[in-house]
Amino acid sequence: MHALLVEDDDRMSLALGTALAQRGHTVRRVGRAMDALRYVREAQFVLLDLGLPDLDGLELLRRLRTVCDAPLIVVTARCEERDIVQGLRAGADDYVVKPFRMNELMARIDTVRRRTGAPSSHAHGEGPPVRAGDVEIDIAGRAVRVDGTDVRLTRREFDVLAFLAARPDQVHSREEILDRIWGDAFLAASRSLDVHVAGIRAKTGRADLVRTVRGFGYQLGSPRPGSER
Template identity: 30%
Template sequence: MNKPLILVVEDDNAIKNLITTTLEAHNYKYHVAQTGNSAILEAVSNKPDVIFLDLGLPDIDGIDIIKKIRSWSNVPIIVISARSEDKDKIEALDAGADDYLTKPFSVDELLARLRVTLRRLNNIRLNAGDESSVFKNGDLKIDYMSGCVYLNEEEIHLTPIEYKLICILSKNTGKVLTHKFITKEVWGSSLESDVSSLRVYMAVLRKKIELDTSNPKYIQTHVGVGYRMMKI
């Protein structure tokens, strides 16, 4: 299998060098873009496997870059940004980002997020022959074989993290899953920052699958404990 190609979109030289040095040390191939326009050109011409995207670029806001790329590609986009408010994370995820890492970040966390994303892509290919691959619950359908999710027979776009969350919940329908259990399954850890990220991802996931987020029928919150997929 060819080594995955990572596109690093970052105009801060110190952070750019940290990311590229880390990727090089772990034998990942990478290209670099320092503006939004060059990032879009790189994405079109070189078709990277994953994009690391800073939101605060000199020419185009990162949110607009996500929207442009999403108009023609589902390449995983991991945002790396100093914008740390939940509303900023939700805006990026709503636009089509797959993950969100807040600056300052550790190298270990950066690599962990990358591994999760690549593992998700590989699992879709590996599970292509699984026959027991369709989950149905009310108007919600998950085709594990293709990695696609449908609501009322219309496909909805989920990021790799959102997809992993809905799979964890669907495969444990009726069970209350704790924050610790879910974060360990998704990120391999259960830090307070992971729980905060989980709340953000759940909020975005609900907006995509619930007709009324104030009265959800699929994902039930157990305050202070975790979440449960309800059987419809």
């Protein structure tokens, strides 16, 4: 696999590049946002530091997501909850805070790569679109429409919604969703799932599209027009 490593620290770049190469990946390292935008289309996955000299990393993440759908993991020293939430909402598939254990990061890379685009396999990617009120979820086509209007979700947001839509009558535990979508049930201690559910609700304007089962998990809801409040 070909990795794009966006990191301006030489020592960190050397350590990450060596670890990736030892696992059979080829690596292009860049230290500036403009170079990341130049080379991202050739990448099969991306590691992104947020502390870049020419552009804020979160803004770069948003720009990358407009041109590239490759798996992307933020690797940064920014550890505030606000930064983590913003990174996930902007389209990161995972968020790792420095300092980290190299083996853990490599495992997270493997998990993200393995699970990226997996909902179509969870739901077999077949059959007609699922309807929930005025929301249409096309699992095979990876598209969402609200009252006939296309809504753009991040890949992870769509993954969560498609997983729920594939089994609309079932309530799914947080651990099950995290295991099937992220490949790690222990992420239940993080806010990743909550952030993505909030993103689905906000972008579709249907607050009850994803129903919370308090203390357990989530289920696909049946939203009514005007339920955004």
